[in-house]
Amino acid sequence: MTTELFDRYASIIRDLKEGDLVDVNSLPISLQIDRDASLTAYYPPFDYVNTRAKIVLVGVTPGFTQARNALIAARNGLKAGESHGAALMAAKQVGAFSGSLRPNLVAMLDYLKLNQWLGVSTCDELFANASHLVQTTSVLRFPVFINDANYNGTPNMTKHPMLQKMLKEYFVQEVKMLGDAIFIPLGPTVSEAMSWLGSQGLIDVSRVFDGIPHPSGANAERIAYFLGKKQRSDLSSKTNPEKIDQAKAELQKKISGL
Template identity: 40%
Template sequence: MEHAHLKSVAHVEIASAGLPKELLLSENGRYATYYAPFDFVNESAKVVICGITPGIQQATIAIKEAQEALEQGLPADEVLKRAKHSASFAGAMRRNLAEMMDLIGLQHWLSVDSCEDLFQTRQNLVHFTSALRNPVLDQGLNFSGGRAMISNSYLWGQIQTQLVEEIRSLPDDCVFITLGQGVDAVFEKLANGGVVERNRVLSGLPHASGANAERIAYFCQRKERGQLSNKTNADKLDAAREGLLSQITILSGEQNVPTSQKRETEEAAAQTPAPRVASTDFVTASHGEVKRIYAIGKVKGDPTLFTAKQDRSGRYVLNRKKSSPTTGNTTNQAENKVYAATLREAAELLESGDFLINLVTEKGVRALRSYTSVTIDFGH
């Protein structure tokens, strides 16, 4: 812990702009790094939310909180913990983050009602950090990130020491949510170096700042494609949403499975031909609102999210299963279609074991026989 720097925080005065010169750690060309009390690491975290670097406003909030905690005579570790939590993704960013994380199903993986709990009653599950732990200013202004974080030796040096040190102190089964321009590239480079597992990096969420309101609204499906401005790339957001949903589903399937068992399962799967038919494998549909019916398949080798198909009238399309007399495999009897008006009705039909549901990707790829299980997503 930077206890020496923490003591200096108690005596600095916060100006209306910029950061106190007393907290300047180093300079290199256009960049200057200042100390702010962001040292706390939650070593029991299940999810790590990583931004670019604390901005001036965030640093100011943390410094003021630390000053108040020091005046109360709290231990250094508690001071750092309070300062970190008070300033990390404060204000509207927390609401935006919670909504996006709920949309991709992270709350189910964490076994909480909503990711809002991470900022309130379940702070023990989350660690907030930045690729550059201490505030880095670019010519006196907030640093906006970009590939300079991996190409500039001064910036990359900070990442290799402080961020890598944090990652190595965190649980092996936590996931990393990357936010901000260039943070994805940082984690890609760290993954290439074996510092993190690539499948545990959840990239693609729009940055949670208010400036991204339209992108966040579309990502969370509160805004239609036709209502978007030219500045928003709907295809990119659709792809990111699908990819993240797929990752969470895959991670959920791996949760609580011993590594040795997981390896045996993967080896067995590699040697066994993929089943031609679907078999339903899901929890009962008798409780809670049914929000979504989906499966994970592969398109061109990549995990892809398939969701329940609706016809033009908005009904969900199912096919009755029929056993083949020659092979014994279950086949789809296309002429015997069944339609469900709601997801609940579709879930109840699937529960009977007699039906397959038509599944598609947003690009229209059909998958009647390629999935091996169906997941029903319940609301709370």
């Protein structure tokens, strides 16, 4: 773990007032790390990297709520006299894939028997007593907002200069710190970004195990079909079963080789 960025912003974070952080516009301009037209990126303390991790769960980018929670956790740690490293660890542990995301994600990881490979009864333990086995991160490691709302994949991060820069400078640096861990992209947007980085020779795509639907509650039908809980005949026209079947088969083949 490096605390270089955190050292730069620690005094700003220490002085934050929890009640003032209500939306994107309330984030201090002094925490802004980049801007391009309607896109803005801010620094919250997500620098901690668990270099012992065997599995890395990769989202798109932290949203405002995650950023706020991490900033408050780090602020509380600093005010309590904790070291910068300890404050970063506390911030990283706050709210990782919380809400409806987590049970959906756990169900799919267990369905693929990754819990057996990891030596745990269920992947839910990754968020508790087995947290030493996991690193949670995002391809855009720091929160990106468009028109003051959470970034949703548009513009395409592999084609936008500012977002390309974030991929190359921050995410690739983290990948290099994670040894032989396997990476689980959460959804096609993340898979596309990691495939693009692989085409640039910046990451090893053999360590990328893509194919699971995004675990969002809004993706319930695709998740249910992936888990075998919904029959093909019952699917709506919005779900492509062939695409899910192919992705799942390729993913299962890679996992069987672990």
